[in-house]
Amino acid sequence: MLAVKALTFDVFGTVVDWRGSVAREAAAALGPKGFDLDWNGFALAWRARYQPALARVRSGGRGFVKLDVLHRENLLEVLEDFGVAGLSEAETDDLNRAWHRLDPWPDVLPGMARLGARYPLAALSNGNVALIVNMARRAGIPWDAILGAEVARAYKPMAQAYLSA
Known part of the structure; x- marks a missing residue:
């Protein structure tokens, strides 16, 4: 593994x-x-x-x-x-x-803090970069990277959206 x-x-x-x-x-x-x-x-x-x-x-x-x-x-x-x-x-x-301006689920921020202490965290989303950045800044979501549709110029579930990550 x-x-x-x-x-x-x-x-x-x-x-x-x-x-x-x-x-x-x-x-x-x-x-x-x-x-x-x-x-x-x-x-x-x-x-x-x-x-x-x-x-x-x-x-x-x-x-x-x-x-x-x-x-x-x-x-x-x-x-x-x-x-x-x-x-x-x-x-x-x-x-x-x-x-x-979407709100995270109640367990997201504490969970991501725990996971982020050990691993880099990345959004792999169909949302464009500005959307995800604005959402993260407002809500305190600790992304280390934003990947996905805008970066790949392809929407999930197309393989290109995942392979570009």
Whole structure:
């Protein structure tokens, strides 16, 4: 057996609570504007467009773009589906950056501190570098490296996304 040299982690759902965080961010952005939505449903609907958007890139139907671009395109569809209109470009951009403000699960930071004392820790994510860096800085996630889609220019589960790590 080979010695472990580093630990890599998926991020969305494994390290961070995307559903609860996106629901919270949507409520904070849209609630004061008079929208009373099923915030968890909004988060789930937004995330439901994630895999189909990635599939278009993976299949070659679309060139590689950062996840922030796909998230924003998907957000526009979800806003329409939920009857949300009247947001400025700046408000839409800020809501799209909800993915940069995801909270870690309660056991993540103590667990990563223990693991990080022995191994380098790396995010291996479909998230673009700026997204993962912003999330880590805000939440205190101690990544030693950020790898994945933007670095490889390929989305998981394509082999290129893993082999570039």
